[in-house]
């Protein structure tokens with residue numbers, strides 16, 4: 471008879487079913503490989519990671535230092551300090567025109583955590599969530615962790631990778647519970663126009679769907695565009711939408727780990743309860759830094775946005791000039807998602823997938839990009855342009871040489 475004493479480590483530490491299909495983040499994995507090569511002395515240009523390269527603005531860092539000195543180093547309310555929830559509500563109300571109370575805001579450990587909370591709070595086993603592809607790497611995995619099923623809906627480069635309402639309608643089943651939208655988009659940089667979002671909103675209303683609107687890049691938009699918040703598009707959306715955002719991208723604060731959800735109060739209360747059991751509050755010092763970010767001078771955001779737009783011009787101009795390379799119009803965020811199918815079709819060196827192409831690019835030219843397969847769009851690759859113009863220019867030279875070889 472097997473006793474506890476005779477069980478092997480592998481028996482007792484076998485992974486839970488939910489872990490078996492869980493993929494690690496492809497973008498973080500690629501960034502780790504690039505860092506390892508750089509540590510070994512290789513001149514690597516890492517354009518894999520979605521992280522602004524600017525330092526966090528000085529007044530935000532100063533607020534964090536002041537918070538430490540003032541002893542703001544203890545537990546806070548699980549859903550965030552009242553002043554920050556108030557600041558998030560006020561900032562959102564000012565920019566969207568939708569009145570929001572602090573009780574509708576839950577501050578979490580980054581927007582990724584906010585998304586996880588929203589899925590865990592809303593989704594049951596077997597529920598379906600429509601996710602337009604290409605999609606940000608973590609959506610599918612986070613949805614699966616909640617027990618629900620991501621329904622990945624392919625979009626076409628000819629449509630600028632935007633989900634069309636008829637495609638959404640055709641994907642609906644009796645189990646469809648939620649639509650997930652990300653505009654400006656990671657990984658494509660595409661920004662939906664208000665009328666395009668409005669048409670999707672009509673389907674969401676007709677089909678009684680909950681909507682997660684990932685608006686983490688909403689302030690990084692180019693050419694004078696505006697990226698409207700999803701609930702502003704039609705009456706009735708406020709009651710069915712969870713807006714997800716944070717300071718990571720807007721204020722170059724990725725390491726501080728502050729994001730939030732804005733949603734109807736009963737759901738916010740549930741998310742706060744979940745968080746109180748799972749992680750308690752996000753870092754107290756980071757919350758004070760985020761408060762300074764939202765309530766302090768905003769010129770730093772405009773400055774970073776201008777720099778991203780200039781880099782967008784450089785990257786889009788150079789990529790579109792390469793024969794066979796196609797990409798959609800980049801209206802925001804800091805990604806170029808380009809089509810390498812004509813290069814793959816040539817089959818040079820036996821390379822037939824975007825993952826193999828990225829491997830070879832890293833090996834031969836020491837440029838790190840992320841394969842489109844990680845975003846549900848094989849035949850493409852993602853390049854982050856959150857890097858200096860010098861780095862981008864050198865990276866583009868190497869990419870062009872690799873494609874031309």
Ligand SMILES: Cc1ncc(COP(=O)(O)O)c(C=O)c1O
Nearest residue numbers: 520580581582606656716718729
């Ligand atoms: C679309 C999108 N949503 C959410 C996140 C998560 O942001 P955070 O770093 O605040 O967790 C990212 C980060 O890359 C993102 O690109």
